[in-house]
Amino acid sequence: MSTVPEATPAEATSADAGRSGDGRRIARVLIDSPLPQLDRLFDYALPKDVVEVGPGMRVKAPLRTAGRVIDGYIVEIDVEPDATRTLSEIESVVSTVEVMPERLYRLARKAADRAAGSASDILRLAIPKRQVRVEKSWQEPEPCAPPSSDAVDRARAITAAYDGLDAVLSGSGRAAVEAIPVLQDDLPGWALLLASAAALQLAEGRSSVLVVPDYRDQELLLSALATLVDEEAVVRHDARQTNPDRYRAFLRTLGDAPCVVVGNRSAVYSPVQAGLVAIWDDGDPLLAEPLAPYVHARDAALIRQEEEGSALLIVGHTRSTDAERLVQHGWLQDVTAVRRVIPQVRLSTPQELEQTGQRVPSSAFATARAAAAEGPVLVQVARPGFAPTLVCATCRAPARCAHCGGPLGARRRGAVPVCGWCGRSANSWRCGNCSSDQVRLASSGTERTADELGRAFPGVRVIVSDGSHPLQHVDARPALVVATRGAEPLASGGYRAVILLDGARMLQAPELRITESCLRWWANAASLAAPGAPIHLVGVDGPVARALATWSPAAYARSELEARLPLRMPPTTRVAQLEGLPASVRTALDALAQIGIAGEAVLGPLPVGDDGRVRALVRFAYAAGQSVASTLRAAVIADAAQSRRPRGRPRVSLSVHLDILEPEI
Template sequence: MAPVARVVVEVGLPHLDRPFDYLVAAADDVAAQPGVRVRVRFAGQLVGGFLLERMERSEHDGRLAYLDRVVSAERVLTPEVADLCRLVADRYAGTHADVLRLAVPPRHARVEAARAGAETPHPQAHTDDALSGAPSAPESALDRASSTDGPGWDRYRAGAAFLRALRDGRAPRAVWGALPGEDWPARVADAIAAVHSTGRGALAVVADARDLDRLDAALTAKLGGPGQHVALNAALGPAERYRRFLAAARGTVRIVTGTRAAALAPVENLGLVVIWDDGDDLHAEPRAPYPHARQVLLTRAEQTGCAALVGGFTRTAEAQQLVEAGWAHDLVADRAAVRDRAPRVVPVGDDNDPAAGSARLPTVAWKAARAALAAGAPVLVQVPRRGYVPSVACARCGTPARCRRCQGPLALSSGTGIPGCRWCGHPAADHACETCGDRRLRASVVGARRTAEELGRAFAGAPVRTSGRDAVLATVPGEPAVVVCTPGAEPIADGGYGAVLLLDSWALLTRADLRATEEATRRWFAAAALARPAHEGGQVVVVAEGGLATVQALVRWDAAWLAARELAERRELGFPPAARIASLTGPADAVADLVAATELPDGADLLGPVDTGEEGQERILVRTSRSAGAALAAALKTAVAVRSARKTPGTVRVQVDPLELL
């Protein structure tokens, strides 16, 4: 029966982005089921692939080859995920095989050989017992979902209604602005538990391993014991990652959390998708076709009709557009709750300090830190640059110091070290300024380690800790200490920080990037959210002018207002998400050839070409309306396929709606 197998082969050539038909031998009839891995003969070579479906006959008129073998009878690709990968590939002008490579981790035969129920108990047994009135644990999943969710979500307008809709089996969609100091993993766990109590699955995606550990702990506490969920992370190692993936693919667990690749994970009877801090650039996949986890999850919500929750302390323009378009509800707290939870925010210059504009640590910041330490609370200092002194310049004329070998920037790794190149690593002990000949150097940019050294002298007696790329602290005790960190590495303090100092704001606000304002706001809010409330003495000092829109949003703790303003400006200028943009990067001839081969939608604009800074590389941006976005992606995909079939020289990287445009 159904002797023809339709297979997507793992070949990334764009002109071969379609399924191919093969015959199934009688010996493989039982094992060759939809979703299994297979090996097939393709263009004279043995390649891997996934069996999509079995059919009675093929539309191909020629002779069909047989499957070489079924690699495993394990069905690792569900029909839902296969369709999702196709949608994502079309959205980002990529190939089905490339997205499948992101969705299904490499096979680990020893893990696969284990019995399906040996590693993790089935969560459905617990839910079924609870609903039948004979819970196997002291408290049923339904009881947990309803007994402890009120105190947290009740602080938000329509928060309780959102959870009720989840428990009733409906599919609400919301953009959530978390309160300062909010235990967001607990709130996400509340929402997942509400869905879990109905027998449906849930999928939550966070940016990094630290957030994943926090969410994992919250779910373990909420759902009651191991075996109720799995956390997927590339750092787990091949065996453990594949073991957890199989638990989801087999339906053993229905709750999956993870980083960006988990957005494509198989979840049985999906009822809710969640993404936290969708503005973090870690949610963007660096491999072709460069999908964003937020868009993947929103596509899943449309595909399955499930609920969706986009949360964060701040709000992206993309999330704001979901609210303004009516696709999602606005889930925020009222102003009274915000005032009760928010710290006092002080911009520089508001205390008539004459040195506020020039000093790296203005008087108001120094006083706030000293008061917090005297009160027995830790102080958090956020510095945008890591390292000691990542950039130096001539002490006399200010000319940036450059390496003689490669013209890269010179930096200092310590107070007693010699300058070295950040690009090639060559030491420059004999450096002399090319403009004036002076050998003295001064810091033009100060990093986190140098800042920690300076603060250690300013606050003698208080321990100074650092958290950054080399060593990220998860937590710090609630005792007097100065914690210096880079953005994204802020540890959680027991009881909150007495003061949060946001230094070197110019490094974030002056970036030549479309999302500079959004990114600065996201990093500031993330740090400020760790401060104690104002009525407990919590204070945030931001070294920036109080009239800036980003600072005003922080002072009022109103990220939604800033997101609406940002979206309106982008709509007026024709930038994403108000428009769709594709970036074409490669050799000049290849980029020009691709543009000429593309049947662009009506009204499409070409911006460029511009030099990317890499030798022989240039970039052209293609901009069109949102309604024509799908047509633009399809046209680019067709043109790339034509160039691939003709073996036209020159590779062009196609990115649809890239995060970085400038």
């Protein structure tokens, strides 16, 4: 690797270490350290008694002093002609299992370089901690039987419903796929689509990596896969697994036998030789990695596809602006159904709600009453709980906690208000604005909505599904299912009606992407309806409501891109966030100015918090991404490598986050 220095940074344990003959074996090691200045390959001499050693193995290597060793991975084994160069020796080979194949290292290196981060941070997400007992008892399983001919035929029938999808899969193409919003055999269409694509790859002897946002989507996808492929061919990858189970699954992906990897965002780094990488619902924020270097699963998949030449599918009921930008530039092919299915969406305007003064308009109420006599009805609300927020009954000012200033809420009707931050009860609360001691409910959560609907629909069971009451499935009996966005259970046969409440409240969130997020939430809920079932979007009008009613997510994403382009807002341009001490941020901005990123491209810096840190945003074109990332990475390394620091200064006083989803300033 070109970054390997001629004189290694590793300090020698002995002046004569490794000197023998005309040459010696050396190992180039990637140190597993969060320190940015250690993010490069280090040369180490291999002891003569170490025979079984190779790239990808875990090792322990000395750093700075002979008494301190650190974990690392061997990237290369080489023979150095100059046996006189002073080198430290590898302390020990931890395991002979090659847990870091070359393709995984290349992916981690490229993803980290694009995000101005460290490869070891990426590998920490991809490679689980070693489990000695699992490793010693591990035996690579025999290759699983390929899908049966009947399963292949069913898979081909599902993929054939999409125009041009078979050509994308067979030709290792890239596509943004608009999933058909239907249920088939009580499974969502998107899950059957991903399972079918993976089954076709498995029939050709190739592995697939299927990435979903959370465990609910994962369970649905696993159910769909169970109808097409052998259970032994499916490898789970998620945080709910125990450490031994996760390591066992990881070892399975190191083998040559093809498999289907299903997991959350970090599953995109699975070390299989993939023939297909697919991402479901790429607009979900759960696919954005919260740990440095903050690489989104979609970006990692794009890098991986370019490296490995696999097929790439980005699937959703709606189209994220990030995916639409790639479609507009010809990087992704636009794939839709041969025969599009458009749900029956009905709109009620905010004016209609103001005239009646009701939360549920009469048309939606009548629809719910008729549908509840036949089967389950879905009611989507914005928040969980009974009344998440309270306001003063006199002046309508938000009710705040006298101790910490947090919002007050009610856990049930008539309950004493409780702070949502510190949990204190507000027994003697008074409004700071008008001194009134009376509060009123400002919003309705799942429990209050269920309470109200239970009185309006006597004799009909009411089911709550939210973060505190998770539910995966409901049967076909009549019921009102009140769920928060993303927590809607799957109904047997589909919901007989869907009522989308609190739309106006959802749209009020101060987020750049809130409209496309709302469209995604509503579309995903609408896809759970039975064929022809009515869907009511309550209290929302404008372009986002029309996009749902006409089921035109790609057109709406294009309009969002057009609106953001003059403002240079993501994803029409890339945005980097710099945060740290003022001197460190200023030094990084000066370095960017030397490559032409200055002036209107920089917003800030402005103070953040009370610790003296500042934050700046830097906007730059995608074409300048490599130079900006390398410049910022050099600034982070230079800042971290300073030897003399004022007392109390943090170890790393500059942090960089590229491609932030929501710019803050």
